[in-house]
Amino acid sequence: MITIEDLNGRLLAAEYAVRGPIVIRAQQLEEQGRKIIYCNIGNPQALKQKPLTFLRQVLSLMEYPELLEKSDLLKHYSRDLVERVRQVLERHPHGTGAYTQSTGIPFIRQAVAEFIQTRDGIPSSKDRVILTDGASKGAQGVLVALLKNVNDGFMIPIPQYPLYSASLTLYGGKQIGYFLDEQNSWQLNEGILTDSIIKAKSKGVNPVGIVVINPGNPTGAVLSYDNIKMIVEFARRNSLSVIADEVYQENVYDHRAKFHSFARVMHDMDETGVTLFSLHSVSKGFLGECGHRGGYLEFRNVPDNVVAQFVKLQSISLCANVSGQLATYLMVSPPKQGEESYETYIRERNEVLSSLKKRAEILGKGVNQIPGMSVDIPQGAMYAFVKIELPPDKDVDITVMSPEELSAYNARRDSDYCMRLLEETGICVVPGSGFGQLPGTLHFRTTFLPPVSEIEEFVVKLKQFHEHYAKVEALAS
Ligand SMILES: Cc1ncc(COP(=O)(O)O)c(C=O)c1O
Numbered sequence: 141m142i143t144i145e146d147l148n149g150r151l152l153a154a155e156y157a158v159r160g161p162i163v164i165r166a167q168q169l170e171e172q173g174r175k176i177i178y179c180n181i182g183n184p185q186a187l188k189q190k191p192l193t194f195l196r197q198v199l200s201l202m203e204y205p206e207l208l209e210k211s212d213l214l215k216h217y218s219r220d221l222v223e224r225v226r227q228v229l230e231r232h233p234h235g236t237g238a239y240t241q242s243t244g245i246p247f248i249r250q251a252v253a254e255f256i257q258t259r260d261g262i263p264s265s266k267d268r269v270i271l272t273d274g275a276s277k278g279a280q281g282v283l284v285a286l287l288k289n290v291n292d293g294f295m296i297p298i299p300q301y302p303l304y305s306a307s308l309t310l311y312g313g314k315q316i317g318y319f320l321d322e323q324n325s326w327q328l329n330e331g332i333l334t335d336s337i338i339k340a341k342s343k344g345v346n347p348v349g350i351v352v353i354n355p356g357n358p359t360g361a362v363l364s365y366d367n368i369k370m371i372v373e374f375a376r377r378n379s380l381s382v383i384a385d386e387v388y389q390e391n392v393y394d395h396r397a398k399f400h401s402f403a404r405v406m407h408d409m410d411e412t413g414v415t416l417f418s419l420h421s422v423s424k425g426f427l428g429e430c431g432h433r434g435g436y437l438e439f440r441n442v443p444d445n446v447v448a449q450f451v452k453l454q455s456i457s458l459c460a461n462v463s464g465q466l467a468t469y470l471m472v473s474p475p476k477q478g479e480e481s482y483e484t485y486i487r488e489r490n491e492v493l494s495s496l497k498k499r500a501e502i503l504g505k506g507v508n509q510i511p512g513m514s515v516d517i518p519q520g521a522m523y524a525f526v527k528i529e530l531p532p533d534k535d536v537d538i539t540v541m542s543p544e545e546l547s548a549y550n551a552r553r554d555s556d557y558c559m560r561l562l563e564e565t566g567i568c569v570v571p572g573s574g575f576g577q578l579p580g581t582l583h584f585r586t587t588f589l590p591p592v593s594e595i596e597e598f599v600v601k602l603k604q605f606h607e608h609y610a611k612v613e614a615l616a617s
Contacts, residue, residue, distance in 0.1 A: 150309055150310050150311070150312060151310060153309050154306040154307075154309040154310045155302065155305070155306060155309070155574070156302050156306045159180075159181070160570070160574060161555075161559075162180070162555070162558050162559055162562055162568060162569075162570065162571070163180050163181075163568060163570075165559065165562060165563075166178065166180070166562055166566075166568040169562070169563075169566065174566050175566050176562075176566045176567075176568055177565075177566055177567045177568065177590055177594050177597065177598055178568050178590070179567060179568055179569050179586040179587045179588075179589070179590060179598065180568045180569060180570050180585075180586075180587070181587065182357070182423075182424065182430075182521075182522040182523065182587055182589065183428075183430050183589070184424075184428030184430070184492075184522070184589050185428050185429070185430065185431070186430075187587075187589040187590050187591070188590075188591055189428045189492060189589070190488070191427075191428070191429065192426070192427060192485065192488050192489070193481075193484055193485070193488060194221065194470065194474065194475055194481050194484065194485045194488075195427060195429065195467060195470045195471075197216075197217055197221055198221060198224060198225055198228075198466070198470055199432075199463055199466060199467065199470075201217065201221075201222070201225040202225060202228065202229075202235065202236055202463070202466055203236055203463070205225070205229060205235060208222065208225065208226070218479075218480035218481045219480055220475060220479035220480050220481055221475075221480070221481050228466070228469075231245075231247045232245050232247070235462075236462040236463055236466070237462075238462075239458050239459050240459045240460075240462060240465065241459065242451055242452075242454040242455035242458065242459050243269070243270045243271065243451055243454055243459075244269075244270060244271025244272075244436075244459065244460055244465050244468075245271070245462075245465055245469075246266065247469075248271060248465055248466070248468060248469040248472075249266035249267075249269040249270075249271060249436075250266040251469050251472050251473045252264075252266070252269045252271070252436050252438070252468065252472050253265055253266045253268075253269055254472070254473075255472035255473070256401075256403060256438060259401065259404075260401055260403055260404035260407065261404070262403060262404055262407040264403070264438065267447070268438055268439045268440065268442070268447065269436055269437070269438050269439075270436065270437045270439075270450060270451070270454055271434070271435070271436050271459075271460045271464075271465045271468055272434075272435045272436060272437055272454075272460050273433040273434075273435070273460045273461055273464055274421055274422075274423060274430075274433040274434065274435045274464070275385065275387045275419040275420065275421035275423070275435040275437075276303055276435075277433075277435070277460070278417070278419045278435055278436065278437035279303060279304065279307065279351075279383060279385065279419055280303075280307050280311075281437065281450060281453055281454065282349070282381075282383055282417045282437070283304075283307050283308060283311055283313060284311055284453065285449060285450060285453060286348050286349055286381060287308075287311055287312065287313040287348070288348070289346065290312060291314060291344055291345050291346045292313055292314065292345075292346050292347075292348045293308070293313055293314030293315060293316045293340060293345045293346065293347055293348065294308060294313060294314075294315070294316065294347070294348065294349045294350065294351055294383070295316040295317075295318050295333070295336065295337065295340075295347055295349070295350040295351065295380065296308070296315055296316065296317060296318070296350075296351045297317075297318060297319075297320050297328075297351065297352070297353060297356075297576075298317040298318065298319050298320065298575070298576030298577065298578075299320065299358050299359065299525055299572065299575030299576045299577055299583070299585070300317075300351070300353065300357075300358075300575055300576060301353060301357040301358065301385070301575070302574060302575065304351050305576075314340070314345045316336055316337065316340040316345060316347055317336065317576055318332055318333050318336040318337075318350075319332050319336075319578055320356070320359060320361070322527070322578065322581075325361050325516055325519075326356055326359035326360075326361035326516065326525075327361065327363060327364065327367045328352070328363070328367055328370070328371055330370050330374060333350075333371075333374050334374075337378055347378060347380055348380065348381065349380050349381040349382065349383055350371070350374075350375055350380045350381075350382055350383070351383045351385065352368075352371055352382065352383070352384055352385065352402070353385040353388075354368070354384065354385070354386060354388075354399070354402075355388040355389070355391055355392060355399065355519065355520030355521040356388075356520070356521055356523075357388065357521050357522070357523055358523045358524075358525045358570075358575045358585035359516070359518075359521075359523070359525050360500070360516065360518025360519060360520055360521045360522075360523050360524050360525070361516065361518075361519055361520070361521075362392055362394070362397035362398070362399060362519045362520040363400070364400075365398075365400045365405060368400055368402060368405045369405055369409060371402075372402070372405060372406055372409060372411055372414055375414045376411065376413055376414050380414075381414070381415040381416070381417065382402060382414060382415070382416050382417065383417045383418075383419070384401070384402035384403075384416060384417070384418040384419065385419050386399075386401060386402070386418055386419060386420055387419060387420060387421040387423065387424045387425075387435070388424050388425070388520055388521040388522070389401070389420065389425070390424070390425030390426055390493070391424060391425060391426075391493075391496065391520045391521050391522060392519065392520040393493075393496065393497035393500050393501075393518065393519060393520060394517075394519035394520070396519075397519040397520060399520070401418065402416055402418055403416060403418055403438065403440060406440065406441075411441070412441055413441065414441060415439070415440070415441045415442055416438075416439070416440040416441060417437060417438070417439060418437070418438045418440075419435065419436070419437055420435055420436055420438075420471075421434065421435035422434035422435060422464065422467040422468055422471050423435070424521075424522065425471070426488075426489045426492040426493050426496075427467070427471055428492070429467050432461075432463055432464045432467040433460075433461055433464040434460070434461075434463075434464030434465060434466075434467040434468040434471070435460075435464070435468060436468055437450075495592070496522070496588070496589075498592065499588040499589070499590075499592060499595050500517060500518040500524070500588050501517060502588075502592065502595050502596060502599065503515075503518075503524055503586070503588040503595050503598070503599065504516070504517030504518060504524060505517065506595075506596075506598075506599030506602075506603075507524065507526055507599065507602070509603075510599075510602065510603045510606055510607075511607070512528060512529040512530075512606060512610055513526055513527065513528055513529070513602075513606060514526070514527045515527065518588065522587050522588065522589055523585055523586065523587055523588070524585070524586055524588060525572065525575070525583050525584075525585050526583055526584055526585070526586060527581060527582070527583050528554075528557065528582045528583065528584065528606070529582070529610075530553065530557070530582060530609075530610060531610060533553075536549065538580070543579055546579045546580065547573070547579055550572075550573060550577070550579070550580070550581075550582060551571065551573035553582055554571035554572050554573050554582045554583065554584060555571045555573065557571070557582070557584070557609065558570065558571045558584050560605075560609060561584075561602070561605055561609075564605055565601040565602070565604075565605050566601075567586075567598055567601060567602065567605075569584040569585060569586040570584060570585045570586075571583075571584055572584055572585065586598075
């Protein structure tokens with residue numbers, strides 16, 4: 141029998157806090173009958189968000205096309221929807237049970253290209269689009285393809301979504317963390333980017349790319365147009381490829397904020413030298429179809445022979461799952477105005493988005509009223525990165541700690557805090573150290589996905605807990 145020592149050390153070293161020890165403990169408590177408010181992961185349908193009727197109805201007919209022959213079909217499905225399924229089956233007669241082309245079903249890639257054209261008013265080609273099993277697989281493909289030497293590294297935000305740090309550890313790439321500017325609504329800061337790349341190079345690391353998550357996870361921030369422009373210029377000056385993780389592009393709640401795609405900004409800048417990989421997904425937005433594992437990767441400024449290598453990479457695992465490909469098609473090609481399904485689609489979409497906006501505000505405003513806590517009311521995405529202040533530990537002198545010791549100490553403190561929060565209140569959040577944070581600061585990440593009543597309960601319980609916790613810590617210090 142193999143033992144843990146036989147496993148790949150890189151797998152052992154990879155960390156993924158979103159499903160870490162606190163979540164495992166939450167599941168144990170739930171099995172013991174405790175009510176848990178799961179705020180640890182952006183998994184909307186696990187938190188009672190309803191799937192969109194249009195998407196599920198199309199998928200149901202695609203999975204079981206015999207239903208199309210039923211005489212009472214139009215009692216259950218609208219006419220345009222049935223027509224849509226017939227068209228899909230005509231263009232893709234093998235249905236959902238057969239492998240597709242490695243890059244995905246061609247007409248779906250075409251629909252993705254048209255979606256980008258319409259969204260941004262810029263050209264896009266289906267031959268620069270690959271359909272993936274969620275955005276995660278697209279991101280991992282880029283990392284695998286670009287990490288050529290052991291010292292190659294990617295700039296990744298701190299705090300960041302741990303897909304990037306964990307995958308870099310797994311594939312043997314170097315992490316070049318850059319802090320997001322919490323004082324400036326979590327935008328990227330040119331000075332911080334420059335310092336971080338200089339520091340990495342001085343340690344022999346070769347930066348090959350920069351990951352940008354917009355709207356942000358875990359910050360909930362939406363990047364301004366000028367901020368994206370600055371990042372593209374920075375990437376050009378430093379010969380970096382850009383991975384633009386844009387899975388939350390539909391999740392913008394603050395009317396003062398607007399989603400700008402990297403593709404559009406680069407087009408406006410006439411940028412032809414910086415390679416762009418942009419990611420999108422069916423998991424987020426208002427679909428929340430995390431389980432269907434659908435998404436796409438679009439390339440810009442990439443030569444044909446490089447695209448061919450990505451196609452080969454994709455072909456090694458044959459193709460993305462077909463219902464995920466179809467879900468991606470329905471995301472980029474929703475019902476049109478005038479079609480029977482349109483009204484329901486728009487109503488359901490608006491309900492999801494306005495409820496998310498409401499929940500973001502309740503959470504943000506509620507947290508900001510708790511002494512010792514602060515947060516930017518999330519402008520977008522599904523998360524808030526809450527800053528917490530705790531009294532100093534009397535037995536610990538942080539001024540003599542190295543940066544590594546300080547970050548290990550902070551990781552213990554925020555993990556203890558989140559574990560106690562779970563044990564005492566049933567609220568499950570993720571310690572800030574799981575995403576990275578400025579040394580000396582403490583945070584936790586929470587989603588605002590549970591229903592409104594639970595978000596209200598969350599705020600009340602959090603306040604009681606924090607006051608008590610901070611008091612006990614103060615007595616001990
Ligand atoms: C920033 C970001 N990128 C990618 C993903 C993964 O998306 P997918 O489900 O499409 O793999 C997530 C999931 O939470 C995310 O937050």
